[in-house]
Amino acid sequence: MSTPFPSDETAKETPASVSKPIKSAENASLVDSSVALGFPEGGFTAWGTVLGACLIQFCGFGYTSAYGVFQDFYTQTYLTNSTPSAIAWIGSVNAFLVLSVGVVSGRMVDRGAFYPLMKIGCLLQCLFLFILSLAKPDGYYQIFLSQGVGFGIAIGLTNIPSIAIVSHHFQRCRAVAMGIVVAGSSLGAILHPVILNNLINRRLGFANGVRASATLNSGLLFIANLLMRTRIPPQLNAVSYTRILKNSSRDGAYICACVAMTAFEFGYFFEVFYLQLDSTLHGLSEGFSFYSLTILSFGSFIGRLTAGVVSAYVGIPNTVVGSLLISSAVIFAMIGLQSAVSVAVIAASYGLFSGNFIALMGPLVSYLTPENSHIGARMGIMFAISSVGSLLGAPICGAFLTSHYIWWKAAVFAGSVATGGCIALVFMQVILKMRQKASSVCSKEAGV
Structure with a gap:
């Protein structure tokens, strides 16, 4: 599965008449997006943003793609009083919210709300994973609300914005940069099942295993927020x-x-x-x-x-x-x-x-x-x-x-x-x- 790429509107060249540089991102709402001068096409800030966005994808959609581990564990061990169909609703609601909430969060990025979205979304991801670790055996609704609804909304707040932000730094190399970001979700889908299977089924059990994975994700999300930077002001005419x-x-x-x-x-x-x-x-x-x-x-x-x-x-x-x-x-x-x-x-x-x-x-x-x-x-x-x-x-x-x-x-x-x-x-x-x-x-x- 994949996520939508942003429009190329932000890739338009700056009019020659514009010569006044932008001083800060805080005052971006006062300046039209056309004043953004050129695209760096590289550099520490640009590639740092790519790495941060890749980490967001790794911890977000990559984790959602590993739900098969939970489906197996819940069906055979933890939610034995629930049917496979009922258990599948947890993961499907999560995936639905990741994609549908992205329509709103992507539009909010265009309006200049990137940093609040990322902070709130990442904090909620960590919070709901730790809440999930408190769920008791056969506590279906505890798991449904924390992992299905809460965790899905949290990832939806960060998913599309983490891809859209790459367009602030690249134009010619945008496809390559976005390809690296999206590959983060695939890398997460490769590694998270291995990590979760070993933590939950072999070493620590459900509660401590989920807490360990939540701690790992928290560290990576914190690094991601330090790396990602906006550059182009909000679009005044969305x-x-x-x-x-x-x-x-x-x-x-x-x-x-x-x-x-x-x-x-x-x-x-x-x-x-x-x-x-x-x-x-x-x-x-x-x-x-x-x-x-x-x-x-x-x-x-x-x-x-x-x-x-x-x-x-x-x-x-x-x-x-x-x-x-x-x-x-x-x-x-x-x-x-x-x-x-x-x-x-x-x-x-x-x-x-x-x-x-x-x-x-x-x-x-x-x-x-x-x-x-x-x-x-x-x-x-x-x-x-x-x-x-x-x-x-x-x-x-x-x-x-x-x-x-x-x-x-x-x-x-x-x-x-x-x-x-x-x-x-x-x-x-x-x-x-x-x-x-x-x-x-x-x-x-x-x-x-």
């Missing part, structure tokens, strides 16, 4: 989401892309939440099962790195269609999960192709958006809509799974929904071809 939403509702290709992204979220969180539990209940060794999510996340990390290279040869729309098609097929392959080899193949392949898809959703929105100033808003709208898939996917799959663990029903449902997303992307391709054909006809008539 883009109207209402107007863009009306225009987007008439864009068939964009609507198809939103449907596909929502369908993808259904299948994505089925794999992320249930893969470790599935491998454990199939009798695989505890040590190997604990690393199943790490294999998936490492595959996703590779997929995100290679997505740009693949799309350069076959095109962004074609790469997105192929990635979602193969990801859907891998979800169906969960029906045949039996051995360590099958877990490794499913985890690695799904991680690779889902990572391709996630990495290209931002560029796809850019491809579908005629006006550059609307890119950030359209991404925010898409990710807010797709968060419905992250909210409902895992719990509905858990309902199909039942307490008897009927894996084929859940896999067929998740795979079918993801396949529906592929069909939506095919319709998107058809619409784009029709537009190109109509455009070429108009061009020929104009030439005549």
Whole structure:
């Protein structure tokens, strides 16, 4: 999964008539964003901001992506009176809030509230993790409110702002810098499952294990806040989401892309939440099962790195269609999960192709958006809509799974929904071809 990239509005060049430098960030609200002189494209402050934002992603969305560890532990040990579907609601509400709250927090950054957002969001992340450690066995609502609701809102306050801030320091190298930041969430998804499995299941138990991970995150978030710096003043005339939403509702290709992204979220969180539990209940060794999510996340990390290279040869729309098609097929392959080899193949392949898809959703929105100033808003709208898939996917799959663990029903449902997303992307391709054909006809008539 991924987060929306900000608009390129802040990347506009400064008018030549502007010569007065900005003295401080505190007075930024009094100055129009056009007075920001150039982009550093490097330096200690710029790359320090990238490192800080990477740490925010590591502790935030990277931690959310490790919920499969908690799903396994809660189901078998800590919340035995709750069904897998009920337990999945904790993680799905968390993921939903991370994406949906980001629409609001991203807009607040445009208005100059970056520092308050980061301080409040990071403090709440630490607070709710420590509160989570106080939850008692079978205390479902204690865990739901702290980890699902509170922790989700806290991450949502920092998630998109940590990506948007990079645009203050880079223009030419913005894609590279943002790629490094987003890779922080993948790195977190690789390491957090290893850390949590060892702390909670092997060494310290639930309470002390969560406190240890909370202490680690607190230190990293503190360092991140010291490193990140704003540079460009707030936008005085923010883009109207209402107007863009009306225009987007008439864009068939964009609507198809939103449907596909929502369908993808259904299948994505089925794999992320249930893969470790599935491998454990199939009798695989505890040590190997604990690393199943790490294999998936490492595959996703590779997929995100290679997505740009693949799309350069076959095109962004074609790469997105192929990635979602193969990801859907891998979800169906969960029906045949039996051995360590099958877990490794499913985890690695799904991680690779889902990572391709996630990495290209931002560029796809850019491809579908005629006006550059609307890119950030359209991404925010898409990710807010797709968060419905992250909210409902895992719990509905858990309902199909039942307490008897009927894996084929859940896999067929998740795979079918993801396949529906592929069909939506095919319709998107058809619409784009029709537009190109109509455009070429108009061009020929104009030439005549």
